Amino acid sequence: MKASYFAWVRERIGKAGEEIAPPDSVRTCAELIAWMAGRGEEYAYAFENPQIIRVALDRAHARPDAPIAGAREVAFFPPMTGG
Amino acid sequence: MKASYFAWVRERIGKAGEEIAPPDSVRTCAELIAWMAGRGEEYAYAFENPQIIRVALDRAHARPDAPIAGAREVAFFPPMTGG
């Protein structure tokens, strides 16, 4: 699936996005964050505070317990500060 | 004192304003309305429903029990419908 990063999540990881392939055991957004945090030092830094990371699946907000099955695009970002 | 009339109060009385000289026994806005209603047929019509008539003394809203002593200008009008 396609992963996109925004704001300081993007800056900490050092890239705007990439293809990721989580194993089938990763079922929810919260589990996906935990898996992402284990992908290396920059990911551990970006996801060090998992409860403030927001996730969008196919461009819609998703709760931590939302299943990721079937999503083609996932995005990780901090709480929004627009407006 | 100078009296001014607005909206349908003006139309019922048939003039925009005039000089009035209430007796000293008329002390409050409510008493002034009652006195005005006794000045003739058109006044009785304009003030037939005294509780909906609003009074301003010297261009500021005044309650029914406000004293009229010292006011140079009094205005009578229906509830406002601007905005």
Next chain:
Amino acid sequence: MATIRVQTADFDPQAEAEALTAGRRDVGALVTFTGLCRDEGGRLAALELEHYPGMAEAEIARVVAEAERRWPLLGVTVIHRSGRIAPGARIVFVATAASHRAPAFAAADFLMDYLKTRAPFWKKEHGLDGRAGDWVAAKDEDDRAARRWDG
């Protein structure tokens, strides 16, 4: 600081709004309200707005002062037209500038509620049949709206 005008002429909302922000870098929120004349389903040819000259400006100034007492505002403009106004035309304009959005929204909402029930203006309807119609009756809902801001 506040701009208050009662006039028969139309006004330019954008020019009025920009006057509140021009040259400033501390305004974060600008709210405007424009009240327009509806044709009431095609029934109305015009509204005629009568006002009490002198008191109208004074009462609007009192309402604006109350808004400035309640919220930290950086600017306020209130313009109210009088005379004959055609459907689609502007009647009233309120603009509030503040650092943040909450006071700007609250103050504009408050100003409109208070102007409705306190500023000495009266609307008369002129129908398409050419006859001068009735004076618009004050609405209970306007009184209720104004009471939202009590204590």
Next chain:
Amino acid sequence: MATIRVQTADFDPQAEAEALTAGRRDVGALVTFTGLCRDEGGRLAALELEHYPGMAEAEIARVVAEAERRWPLLGVTVIHRSGRIAPGARIVFVATAASHRAPAFAAADFLMDYLKTRAPFWKKEHGLDGRAGDWVAAKDEDDRAARRWDG
């Protein structure tokens, strides 16, 4: 019916507002909100607004649809800029048109609260010292403001 745009360019609030009322005689109330870049007491050189293309427009559309479900609106416009924005410049614009003032005010207020907490935009501060500063932290008060509209 709704106009939704995310763009780097500035916009013309008056043209956007008039597009909601042009040729209509049923709009009685037009509320606009303009969010501007503050210089934070002279500290800021600019704000940089990052957004999630595609999702930003989609999420604004969901928020607008929710406003239209809650209030009888005759028109809605939301414009949000992205990129570098200087102090004093416009960032965001919301306009709501309705027959009466209460829904126009409520919907504009609601839209701003929801955009703040749901639309995928992030602000980074650039200081006058030339360094890129911190990402603006989300405010608890914005979450509280958005929760005002719950149930």
